[in-house]
Amino acid sequence: RGQGQAAVLARRPRALLRLAPPDLHAQAPEVRRGRGRGRHQLLRRGQLVRGGQLPGVAGMGWGRWYELEELEAATGGFREANVVGEGGYGTVYRGVLAGGEVVAVKNLFDHKGQAEQEFKVEVEAIGRVRHKHLAGLIGYCAEGPKRMLVYEFVENGNLEQWLHGDVGPVSPLTWEIRLKIAIGTAKGIAYLHEGLEPKVVHRDIKSSNILLDKKWNPKVSDFGMAKVLGSGSSYVTTRVMGTFGYVAPEYASTGMLNESSDIYSFGVLLMELISGRSPVDYNRPAGEVNLVEWFRGMVGSRRVEDLADPRIVPAPAPRVLNRVLLVCLRCIDSDAHKRPKMGQIVHMLEGDEFPFRTVR
Template structure:
């Protein structure tokens, strides 16, 4: 049993900026967060016991914990944090804490105690999108088509918020299915945005980002190493192709060569063979028109030419079925023509990739 938390620590009032539009609105602005002591977090996680560990990433380890009022938290112990003062760390974290949206993973607090640099988040009981598509929960088949559409739209809204509402613009830089967390209602919460600012400059950032992100990187990022909003769009496009196909970003082909999901999906899309793209775990229970739409959006997001990718605001609108004219233009793009040579199936830089019943066309246009 975990000891009760005491409410020591300072109150931090983080007043978020009011967004415009339904997609960017965050009704939780102005929430209060706590600065936790190391002792409190040790108590909550049973001294960071291995049994409490729920994840390990390139930036740190995640632990499940329970606070004084019985609510659950996720505690992230950062690796290779900057060697700045506690005040400098607190200022950076509080800056991130002001970024609030219903589809972003909420930061509840932090700890800066000696060398320890720890972040405290809301706990997501349904783990990550990766766990349900490829990992521990994949055999349970809990992601029906409706849930997949809600996850796609919700996570797109979160990234659009970072790109188009925050000033200065926040480039996520590490969009992948392990960073799309799912709450008890399977609503998406995108995590790990802005964390690279907290990591020491002496660490090889390309290595940190690349450890668990094979297949998500845009070709221009792999070549030049500079993250952009276009790189985020590319990574999100890979997630859309994961959601529709159930395939990992990179898998071994029949010849044992590594094949990116984009290069697997594109030839099938060109020939209109969307039923072969659909994840078999859906058991043919999906909207054909929506699946086709999500595939086309995913492929457009992963276009080899960055200036031909949609913005995240356009992606949100497309996913919701609000931009029918834009979708029609998208279908006519050279990329999707059967005789087109613009598929980029050839050599790509390492690290890049290049219950609704079937035939129900109503789907989730109003989701």
């Protein structure tokens, strides 16, 4: 339970998880109120934020600074029963704040300053960002060496679980739901690329980083690898990071990163939504291991109808399927300059206005 968000926040290795309905009535941890937290404590909190003791955080005018004591109370003293995920970057706990709000608390490991770096990246990239299709970073805690991030809790797991978990012969993800997830995800990424200055490149778009609420609304999450692209910069050179199968080939070979890298990754995600297949699956026959190569081969041999996940009931209409397939092909164009912008992709997915042709 809560494993979807856990996989995102803690960056656990990719795995196929057996789905279990979220327990919305789980017993909340007892909230203990500390004593002696009057005016002195409130002033100390205010002084910490206003005094500029947190470089890159102070004065940003967003979110809330939480005391360690508050997050200890919310998670029952970081009780093991409240752990919803663990990974190389930290442990994620389900917590209930004093006001009753359910949150996800990411407690960062401090390996040679790694916690501080991860903390700054996420706070600086999305601290002030508010968008319905981006997972909200509510606040943070920084006391001594401790670095924690507090996120909204999204209760319906992640897309990877619903696509690749044990859901039976008919997927709960109908074609309409898959299209809704694709469009919402595209809108979230478009906001990062086109709605912010400076723009943000996510750098790790993948199905396990797409959280879903109870109405199947997607929220892009995990900005720990995000890069800010300064005004006037067309790219940034950086150490290659991401998830195998989703990384754009030109970024993998040169380390030159810009928005088109996210667009390639989104194209792979879109193929995953259409086909129900993982980007890389070594259990498949030769020629089908790599999703992008298999996808291109199927289009080239005019077997478009066989691309759709057989668990989608009813099957998508050919015209609509063709429209989404065309978007996929444009997103994974080997020439990064020919890939569409995310705003264009949203329009392509939402309607029939853009020039239509049959995939051949």
